[in-house]
Amino acid sequence: MTRQGPLDLSLLPDGGVRWLDASGPNADIVISTRLRLARNLVGYAFTGRARDGERLRMLAQVKEALAHVPILDGSVLLRLDESAQLDRQLLHERHLVSKELAGLDPQHPLRTGAAVFLGEQVGVLVNEEDHLRLQAMRSGFDVPAAFAMASRMDRELGERVPFAFHKEFGFLTACPTNVGTGLRASVLIHLPGLVLTKEIGKVLAGLQQMGLTYRGLYGEGSEVVGNFFQLSNQTTLGRSEEELQDLLVRVVRHVIEREEEARRVLVRDAGYIIEDKLWRAYGTLRFARSLSFEEAMNFLSGVRLGVGLKLIPGLSVYTLNKLLIFAQSAHLAHLEGRALTDSESNLARARYVRQVLATEGSGVE
Amino acid sequence: MLCDHCKERDAVVHLTRIVDNAVTQLHLCEKCAAEKGVETTIALPQHPLGEILQAVQQQATPASPADAAACSFCGANARDFRATGRLGCAHCYDAMETSLRELLRRLHGSSKHVGRKYDAPRPESLAELDARSELRDKLQRAVDAEQFELAAQLRDKLKVME
Numbered sequence: 001m002t003r004q005g006p007l008d009l010s011l012l013p014d015g016g017v018r019w020l021d022a023s024g025p026n027a028d029i030v031i032s033t034r035l036r037l038a039r040n041l042v043g044y045a046f047t048g049r050a051r052d053g054e055r056l057r058m059l060a061q062v063k064e065a066l067a068h069v070p071i072l073d074g075s076v077l078l079r080l081d082e083s084a085q086l087d088r089q090l091l092h093e094r095h096l097v098s099k100e101l102a103g104l105d106p107q108h109p110l111r112t113g114a115a116v117f118l119g120e121q122v123g124v125l126v127n128e129e130d131h132l133r134l135q136a137m138r139s140g141f142d143v144p145a146a147f148a149m150a151s152r153m154d155r156e157l158g159e160r161v162p163f164a165f166h167k168e169f170g171f172l173t174a175c176p177t178n179v180g181t182g183l184r185a186s187v188l189i190h191l192p193g194l195v196l197t198k199e200i201g202k203v204l205a206g207l208q209q210m211g212l213t214y215r216g217l218y219g220e221g222s223e224v225v226g227n228f229f230q231l232s233n234q235t236t237l238g239r240s241e242e243e244l245q246d247l248l249v250r251v252v253r254h255v256i257e258r259e260e261e262a263r264r265v266l267v268r269d270a271g272y273i274i275e276d277k278l279w280r281a282y283g284t285l286r287f288a289r290s291l292s293f294e295e296a297m298n299f300l301s302g303v304r305l306g307v308g309l310k311l312i313p314g315l316s317v318y319t320l321n322k323l324l325i326f327a328q329s330a331h332l333a334h335l336e337g338r339a340l341t342d343s344e345s346n347l348a349r350a351r352y353v354r355q356v357l358a359t360e361g362s363g364v365e
Numbered sequence: 366m367l368c369d370h371c372k373e374r375d376a377v378v379h380l381t382r383i384v385d386n387a388v389t390q391l392h393l394c395e396k397c398a399a400e401k402g403v404e405t406t407i408a409l410p411q412h413p414l415g416e417i418l419q420a421v422q423q424q425a426t427p428a429s430p431a432d433a434a435a436c437s438f439c440g441a442n443a444r445d446f447r448a449t450g451r452l453g454c455a456h457c458y459d460a461m462e463t464s465l466r467e468l469l470r471r472l473h474g475s476s477k478h479v480g481r482k483y484d485a486p487r488p489e490s491l492a493e494l495d496a497r498s499e500l501r502d503k504l505q506r507a508v509d510a511e512q513f514e515l516a517a518q519l520r521d522k523l524k525v526m527e
Contacts, residue, residue, distance in 0.1 A: 046455075129451070159494065168476065168477060169478055176465065176469055179458075181480040239479065240480045241481060
């Protein structure tokens with residue numbers, strides 16, 4: 001059964017962030033794997049053209065159907081259209097909803113009927129650009145597990161509601177760039193070695209030739225901060241779900257190898273310079289009194305590299321992942337229990353990071 | 366100006382390098398620049414739709430009746446699509462089939478779906494699905510209440526349906 005109510009994070013299975021736990025393969029380099037399938041229901045105009053009533057009727061139909069979908073048993077329904085901006089921002093910072101669905105994108109004001117069903121490591125975004133985005137998140141580099149979950153949602157829900165499907169074009173989507181499989185597999189990957197050795201441009205250009213694309217921390221239209229990149233398949237049509245996954249897996253595996261190689265080169269050619277740089281990043285995070293988001297991300301990137309190279313012992317990748325999410329503005333405001341100005345946010349961020357590093361990084365010396 | 370490297374394509378990237386105080390100029394095409402790992406704004410991922418839509422629009426014959434017609438379901442036409450880059454509904458794919466096929470080829474390198482096949486559930490199969498899950502619930506309750514005779518009857522009914 002699906003519960004509904006105001007945003008209470010304790011209701012979310014695992015707070016919706018089990019993918020942060022760093023338990024998955026290659027978790028020191030790949031933070032998470034996300035897989036989403038875009039689907040639309042027969043009988044309604046696509047979200048952008050639908051009227052409010054239509055979007056609400058579609059949401060009601062999906063809600064009823066999801067009650068019979070075992071993989072979403074116990075999921076929580078959050079109505080974004082009835083949530084405060086800070087709560088919507090919080091869900092976006094947790095990568096649980098897109099900027100567009102959360103109404104945080106100036107080009108796409110919050111829509112009536114915008115909602116998300118959140119289960120354990122799975123979610124259904126309703127009234128995004130497409131009626132449904134079935135989404136699965138896993139820790140580390142684990143495309144098969146993410147696909148298995150998204151695909152199960154697809155089968156179980158597709159038996160209950162009719163998806164728009166065309167015999168030639170496949171699953172139909174509002175934007176022709178998603179049509180066919182509707183599948184977008186992406187990994188959130190940390191590539192400081194390639195950035196520092198200035199190899200990153202070559203690697204990214206190579207990715208694009210292979211049919212992959214890259215984005216920043218929050219996906220489409222976001223900037224690259226802290227050397228975090230999202231790599232995903234560019235096309236969705238003309239290849240099967242398996243072929244699309246294989247492509248991403250092969251290329252990401254290659255990128256991981258290149259990153260590891262770059263890290264070896266750094267240590268070999270600039271050992272003490274790198275070590276000093278990474279410890280300075282740690283020192284700043286450990287003792288700074290004010291940190292902007294970009295600063296925090298860049299220093300966290302350094303510390304993460306230090307942990308990966310085993311130069312900074314006593315700190316877990318999980319702690320670093322947690323800082324990545326919880327040191328963001330809406331999370332800090334949630335923690336402080338009130339809206340914060342930018343400078344208050346910077347103070348709260350530094351305080352939070354200091355506390356976490358003092359308690360969870362006590363083995364660092 | 367031709368690319369210094371391949372001498373075939375037009376140079377679009379003009380790179381000034383200073384090595385040991387000597388200034389050299391390199392003129393590269395987009396492809397050779399990418400191969401050499403030169404980051405350019407051109408190489409950055411951009412939403413490809415705008416440009417491609419325009420190209421397809423120029424190709425499409427203006428009198429194409431399929432394009433001029435509005436979709437019978439949602440009322441959107443090809444002009445709406447060009448303005449927003451989004452289709453209005455699933456039926457738009459039929460209404461604009463010809464020009465979309467060309468667009469999909471450019472975007473994806475193919476217009477043919479080869480992934481999962483799907484048949485939407487028919488209303489009668491949905492009713493049957495509901496009846497089955499209701500029976501399963503009843504069966505579970507009967508087992509929980511140790512009403513084994515009833516449970517056996519329900520199980521037989523379910524077997525027939527499945």
